[in-house]
Amino acid sequence: SQNVMKRKEKDIDLPQNCKRIVVLGAPRVGKTSILRRYLWDGFTEEYQPTSEDFLRKMFHIRGETYQIDVLDASGERSYPAKRRLSILTGDIFLLVFTLDDRSSFDEVCALRTEILAAKTKLLKPTRLGQSARVPTVVCANKVDLSPAERKLSRAEVLRALGEDCAYFETSAKDRTNLEEVFEALAERGGLPTEISPSQHRKVSIRSYQALKEGRVAGRGSPAPGCKAPCGALYPLARRPSFSTDLRQVLGPNSARKPGKPLEKCQIQ
DSSP: OOOHHHHHHHOOOOOSSEEEEEEEOOOSSSSHHHHHHHHHHHOOOOOEEEEEEEEEEEETTTTEEEEEEEEOOOTTTTTTTHHHHHHOSSSSEEEEEEOOOOHHHHHHHHHHHHHHHHHHHHHSSTTTOOOOOOEEEEEEEETTTGGGGOOOOOOHHHHHHHSSSSSOOOOOTTBBBBHHHHHHHHHHTTOEEEGGGGGHHHHHHHHHHHHHTTSTTTSSSSSSTTTTTTEEEEEEEEOOOOHHHHHHHHHOOOOOOOTOOOOOOOOO
């Protein structure tokens, strides 16, 4: 079966561009629910603790191919070294807290500081005292709660995060402001806005490959609408090994400067 999986992996052309989104936050704040909306456009009321999820979505947008790796690093709260490696290999960060839990906001503030410090050390800004520019979006989930259940005001959050922070109050349950979150992740991460769920056609990985090649799946004829943005979940995605991630961090090409064009995919 491993040979079959390897053969299928070879059938999928590598993308031209690759980004990793790292999702962090306290337990039970809705990270998985937000990712369900992003990747499947679905929602479930049932809570299931997440140790670690690594998901991959492939896109074909305006003639370019993209690979978006999503790492939900919830299980790394008790493992600082693993969390730091996830931060160092991340390109875009989504930090999530909930409006009925002040401690979850405190955790997001601490994570934001940790991310900035780690990425500044890795990217080594040219000017002394200069901080790295790290694409980050902060999401306050469960805005659908009653005012009595809310423990944090918008003004208080913005005072702590700063007015220039990409901050959104959302509800994964009723989709409030989620489209804006996904668009901000794209904009801050240097990605096309068509990666947002409402702006691309969702297809199977087989149909994705056929559409990208401009043909109908299973036939040789041209595919109608093949130029329209499309995206497919990659079913064989597995998180790269820690040694692979370490090589990426320590390698000569790891310190990509802010504003530099997207490079060929390094995360496999």
